[in-house]
Amino acid sequence: MAEKYVRPAIYAGNFYSLNSSELEHQLNDFFSQTKGIEKECRIIVSPHAGYVYSGRTAAYAVSSLKPAKSYIILGPNHTGLGETFAIMPSGGVWDTPLGRVETNKKLAEKLLSSCGLLKEDHEAHMREHSIEVQLPFLQFLNKEFTFVPISIMSECTKEFAARCEELGKTIAKIMKEEDLSLIISSDFSHYLSEKEAEEKDNKAIERIEDLDLYGFFETLQETDASICGYGPIGVAIVVAKELGLHAEIIHRSNSGQVTKDFNKIVSYIAIGFE
Template identity: 40%
Template sequence: MVRYPIAAGMFYPADPNELIEMIEHCYLQPLGPGLLPSKKGIFEKPVGLVCPHAGYPYSGPVAAYSYEALSKRVDNNITVVILGPNHTGLGSGVSTMNDIWRTPLGDVEPDIEFIDRLWKECDVMDLDETAHIREHSIEVQLPFLQHLELLNIAKFKIVPISMMMQDYETAADVGYFIAKIARELNKKVVIIASSDFSHYEPQEVASKKDAIVMKDILNMNEEELFTDVASNNISMCGCGPVIAMIKAMKLLGAKNSRLLSYSTSGDVTGDYSSVVGYGSIVIE
C-alpha cells in the first residue's frame, strides 16, 4: 500500500526539481541557517526535534534549522518517529500506519518492526490509515528527510503517529512506549514533534505566548507545557506530539536542549497583525 501526497503543490512544490530548489532555498535564505547540510554526522544518542509544518515559504527556513542540526547527528540507518497533530478530525484518536509514504522525491519506507510493536503494545494507539490520509503535518517533514538522503547523510525509515487526542495522559503514554520499543529494538531513533506554535495572533501576543511554550520545552517540562498551553489559551496545534517527544527523550536519557530558531509568518509576509509562530528546538 502507498500513501500518496496531499500537500504537494500546496505546502511545497509538486515538481521534484522545484522541491529540491525550494528546500535548499530554505537553508540558504536569510531566515534559514545559511548553509546546506554538507556531510554525514555520527549517531551517538537519540535526538528529539520540534519542527514546524506550515507551507515551506513560511516555516521552511525554521524547519531547515532542525534538519541541519539533524544532519550532524545521524549516519547509516535511522528510524524517525514523526508525531503530528490530526487537523482533519478523521480516523482514530491516536494512530500509526505501516504503508509506504510517497512524495515527489520518491518513497519513504515505514519501520514495520517498530510500528507493529507500537500499536500492539500501546493501548491508546490504533493501526489506522484514515487519520493519515488527508493530514499534512507528517508529510511535510518527509522531503527534508529525503533531501538528507540525497546528500548521502543517512537512510531513514519512519514511524508516523497522528494525534487527535492530545490530553496529557495519552501523550505521555505514547512517549513511554516510543522509548520502550526504541530501547528494546536497539534502534537508532530520532523523534520529531511536528508542530506550529501560536496561530493568528498579533505578533506581540504570539511572541509572548510562544516564549512560554519554548521555555517549557527547553526545560523539558512536559507537564508544565500542558498546563501553560491550557491556562494561557495558546493555540499550539501539536502540544500532544511535543509532550510525547519530551517524555520519550527523557526516558532515553536526554539532558540537553537548545533553541535553534524562532520566527513568525509575519517575518516572511511583513504583516504582523495576525501571525503563526514557528520554532525549531533540539533535545538530546
C-alpha cells in the same frame, strides 16, 4: 503478493512544489542557510506550514537531527478524522515528488504491541499534512530511511497528558534499543500579533525546556495557547526526560516575515533535544 499501499503526496503543489527540480532547489536554498550547525539531536520539533513560510525553520530543525535508519514522526490531527493515536498501517509507502519512502513495518508492529493507545488507522492520515511535509526535508539529506507516522488528536486535559506520558515512555524504551530519531511536527501560536505570540510561546517553551509535561499542559490552558502539535510535543518532553536529553531553541520565525503583516502571524520554532 499483495501490492503495497501507496499514500499519495496530497499537499504537493500546495504546501510545497509538485515539481521535483523546483522542490530540490528550494530545499537546497533552505539548507544552505543552516551551514555550521553541529548537533545530533535525537528529537526535534519542526514546523509544518507552507514551505515559503516555515521552510527555513524546518531546515534548521532537520539539520540538527541525528541521522538514523528510521524515524518516528508524530503530527497533530487537524482533520478530526480517525483514531486519537493513529499509526499508519504497516507495509506501505508514502509518495513525495522526491520519491517514495517506506514505512517501517517491524517498528510499527513493535509500537502497536507495546502501547495499547496506538491503533492502526488509515483515515487519520489520508488528508493530514503535518507528517507529509516533513518527508522531503528528510529525503534531501538522507536518501535511505524508513519511518513510522503517528497522528495524534490532542485534548488539553490532565488525562490526555497522562496518555502522552504512556506513549512517550514506550517510544523512549524503543529508542534506547534501536537506531531511531524522533520528529515532532508542530507550529506554535496562530493568528496573534507578533508580540502576543512571542509572549505565549515563551511561556510554553519554558515548560518544554524544563521537561515538565504537566506544567506544559497547565501553561497551555492558562495562556489559551494555540500550539497545534501540543500532544506530540508532550510525548517528546517525556521521551527527552527518559533519555536524559536537554531542550534548546534552534531557530524562530513567523509568517509575518513573509507577508509583512505582523498583526496576525503564525509562529514557527525549531527545537532540538540533545
